[in-house]
Amino acid sequence: MKHRSLYIKILSALLVFGAWEIAGRIPISYAFPTFLESMSALARMTFDGSIFVAYAETLKPLVLGVAISTVFGIGLGLWIGLSERFEWLFSPIFIVMQAAPLAALIPLLVMAYGIGLTSKVFVVCIMAMPVIVLSTSSAVRNTPASMKEMAQSFLAKDYQVVLKVVIPAASPVIFSGLRLGVSAGFIGAILSELKITPTGVGDIITYSRSIADYPSMYAAIFSIILLAVLFLNLLEKIENTLFKGNDRGYVTD
Amino acid sequence: MVMSQTDAAFSNAEPIEQDVAVSVRGVSKNYGAVEALKDMSLEFPRGQLTSLLGPSGCGKTTLLKIIAGLLKPDTGEITVNGKAVVGPGPNRAFVFQDFALLPWANVMRNVAFGLELRGVAKSEREDKAAKYINDVGLQGFEKAYPHELSGGMRQRVGLARALSVDAKVLLLDEPFSAVDEQTRRKFQEDLLALVANENKTFIFVTHSIEEAVYVSDQIAILLPRPSRVSEIIRPSSFRLKGAENIRRDPEYLDIVDEIWASLRDYVE
Numbered sequence: 001m002k003h004r005s006l007y008i009k010i011l012s013a014l015l016v017f018g019a020w021e022i023a024g025r026i027p028i029s030y031a032f033p034t035f036l037e038s039m040s041a042l043a044r045m046t047f048d049g050s051i052f053v054a055y056a057e058t059l060k061p062l063v064l065g066v067a068i069s070t071v072f073g074i075g076l077g078l079w080i081g082l083s084e085r086f087e088w089l090f091s092p093i094f095i096v097m098q099a100a101p102l103a104a105l106i107p108l109l110v111m112a113y114g115i116g117l118t119s120k121v122f123v124v125c126i127m128a129m130p131v132i133v134l135s136t137s138s139a140v141r142n143t144p145a146s147m148k149e150m151a152q153s154f155l156a157k158d159y160q161v162v163l164k165v166v167i168p169a170a171s172p173v174i175f176s177g178l179r180l181g182v183s184a185g186f187i188g189a190i191l192s193e194l195k196i197t198p199t200g201v202g203d204i205i206t207y208s209r210s211i212a213d214y215p216s217m218y219a220a221i222f223s224i225i226l227l228a229v230l231f232l233n234l235l236e237k238i239e240n241t242l243f244k245g246n247d248r249g250y251v252t253d
Numbered sequence: 254m255v256m257s258q259t260d261a262a263f264s265n266a267e268p269i270e271q272d273v274a275v276s277v278r279g280v281s282k283n284y285g286a287v288e289a290l291k292d293m294s295l296e297f298p299r300g301q302l303t304s305l306l307g308p309s310g311c312g313k314t315t316l317l318k319i320i321a322g323l324l325k326p327d328t329g330e331i332t333v334n335g336k337a338v339v340g341p342g343p344n345r346a347f348v349f350q351d352f353a354l355l356p357w358a359n360v361m362r363n364v365a366f367g368l369e370l371r372g373v374a375k376s377e378r379e380d381k382a383a384k385y386i387n388d389v390g391l392q393g394f395e396k397a398y399p400h401e402l403s404g405g406m407r408q409r410v411g412l413a414r415a416l417s418v419d420a421k422v423l424l425l426d427e428p429f430s431a432v433d434e435q436t437r438r439k440f441q442e443d444l445l446a447l448v449a450n451e452n453k454t455f456i457f458v459t460h461s462i463e464e465a466v467y468v469s470d471q472i473a474i475l476l477p478r479p480s481r482v483s484e485i486i487r488p489s490s491f492r493l494k495g496a497e498n499i500r501r502d503p504e505y506l507d508i509v510d511e512i513w514a515s516l517r518d519y520v521e
């Protein structure tokens with residue numbers, strides 16, 4: 001089973017790359033390089049080290065923003081989900097944040113925090129946090145009442161109900177919110193580098209487009225997607241080892 | 254333990270001394286406009302099994318949760334061994350209709366969960382849990398997860414969990430309603446053995462007349478709108494004739510008929 005899903009992944013990757021290669025060869029646009037051209041540009045950037053320099057820059061706001069969003073997002077989500085009274089106050093804020101057009105907020109952020117790291121971290125957080133908060137709070141709210149009641153009847157203290165019932169029960173939804181949040185964080189990191197100041201991977205994309213070096217531009221885009229996919233897979237692995245029982249389905253009947 | 258208040262009404266039914274383990278006095282409970290319980294009073298003799306029997310919606314679960322301390326009554330008082338109930342306590346354990354198992358925990362952890370919450374060390378609680386897993390016939394399934402078990406096995410886990418905290422009062426809310434008929438019969442026999450062997454007081458909610466008559470020392474018939482105890486029945490003679498003969502006993506059949514006669518008006 002495991003092997004088969006791996007084969008399917010490889011096969012679908014081959015199909016996508018094959019289609020890319022063919023589309024690049026036709027070509028559908030003079031600005032669209034082939035897969036192999038892009039990969040050789042990626043290899044070049046890897047060997048001259050420029051891609052690593054770029055990522056050292058891009059990962060700063062990304063890692064910081066994702067870490068902040070994870071800690072505060074889950075914390076806030078738990079708090080909102082557990083408190084009866086504050087949901088009406090906080091949920092709308094995050095719903096608005098989730099819906100707000102980020103590009104419109106960026107000038108405001110730049111005015112308030114300048115063009116440095118702070119603004120970029122903010123962009124990542126604005127992208128990543130709402131979905132984490134909202135999915136955590138709704139997961140907490142949807143903990144089966146009978147399980148909480150069971151714990152109480154066996155003398156669980158309030159913190160034990162939270163730690164031993166509410167959080168494990170909510171963890172699959174929290175983790176799926178985390179996955180969505182992290183993907184959004186990647187988008188935020190690149191967006192901030194394209195819209196605030198061109199640094200890191202965003203700089204490669206902007207610069208290579210300006211000199212019409214499209215293979216490098218696509219190589220940079222490809223690398224960030226690859227990184228995101230790898231990171232999400234890692235997150236899934238963590239989830240599966242942390243909450244082993246949860247991928248075994250719920251007892252419903 | 255604490256008291257030995259003898260109730261005259263029950264004194265001739267059983268030779269052993271009968272005191273009251275749990276007593277419910279003047280309990281009312283409303284859910285908004287719904288009167289779930291109204292001025293309910295009832296006593297549960299120690300060491301015996303009392304059934305709460307009645308059509309659904311008559312407040313059986315509500316009463317059981319109030320005894321468990323999970324719900325607060327609007328008026329009235331519950332005492333367990335003479336002490337007023339203010340919340341869940343170590344002298345009561347609950348078996349839930351929907352099992353309420355933790356899906357991410359295996360059988361061992363589920364059974365030991367009550368002990369885990371009490372801070373009992375892992376090796377000690379697992380020893381204890383292993384004993385009760387054996388007692389309910391689930392040996393070999395310690396590592397299985399709830400979704401891998403049948404309904405009957407899940408309820409055995411729920412039962413073992415309640416037994417392992419060693420509470421003197423067991424509260425069972427329609428524990429067999431979600432298992433198939435054959436399993437249910439086996440459970441009923443096991444329950445009789447449990448009542449005979451463990452020195453515990455059982456409060457057993459059911460909506461099945463046959464089940465109530467089969468397993469009970471005392472049956473409280475609850476009627477809805479307003480919710481009240483309409484009758485208390487104490488089967489006497491067939492209980493001693495052995496589990497396999499009960500269903501053929503004339504008294505068993507008479508009591509079943511009698512209860513049906515008083516309940517049939519309340520069934521839509």
Ligand SMILES: Nc1ncnc2c1ncn2[C@@H]1O[C@H](COP(=O)(O)OP(=O)(O)O)[C@@H](O)[C@H]1O
Pocket residue numbers: 284285287288289307308309310311312313314315316
């Ligand atoms: N949480 C609740 N909120 C509102 N009404 C409830 C609630 N729980 C029970 N009830 C109502 O109270 C009555 C008694 O319910 P319950 O104790 O569950 O009865 P039973 O267990 O005998 O079926 C029913 O009419 C039911 O609809």
Ligand SMILES: [Mg+2]
Pocket residue numbers: 313314315427
């Ligand atoms: Mg009920």
